[in-house]
Amino acid sequence: MYLVKTPRVIQKLFPGFHWRIEKPETPVIYFTFDDGPIPQLTPWVIEQLASFDAKGTFFCVGNNARRYPELMAATIAAGHSVGNHTMHHLDGWKSDNVPYFHDVRHCALQVKSSLFRPPYGRLKPAQAQFLTRHYDVVMWDVLSGDFDPNLGVEDCYQNVVRNASSGSIVVFHDSLKAEEKLRGVLPRLLRYYADLGYRFEALTPELLDSKKSAPARPQLQTA
8 A cells, every 4th residue: 555645744744754746846756766776778768868858867776786886887878867766775664773774774875965865765763763863764756656557548648637736756667567657658757747837856966965854753664
């Protein structure tokens, strides 16, 4: 069970996490991609973004970053930002704190980024308290649902267009599990938002630092 649209009440309960970026002066959307990089899909994603002069944010599993350094380099060279998604895609709820922190740190050394997104959005209270002191913890406003085997391409497309607006952080996955749906929705969504006059920007530590608020309260159950 997961929420496609993160309710504002949840976003307000955890102000130390980044859920969306308010930039009222211009329509902007933030497309993010979890779990890569992989050679079967990440280069295609980069090509699709380039065709719309779009920048995205890739939350990378450290093992994939280590395995495919050329893809990491190509992603950064194309002007996208990268973030930490743990070394081994760990579920915080199922992990002891110290090993989890070591896994996050190991990934940080691979991707060289202070941006962090916990797999599944799951953190224990002590994990949340510690990580928000050391990283920019990026959650999301909208889940495309491309990881869900029960959804089709049109479902994922509608999840985004019905729920994402200016400032939304939207989650996709450059993973084999999501490949069919991502290939079906990403070009359509880029065209849809471009036709509405949106720009597609990458999340950066500088952008997030300018939006920081109070430390997060320590329990999360959105995904």
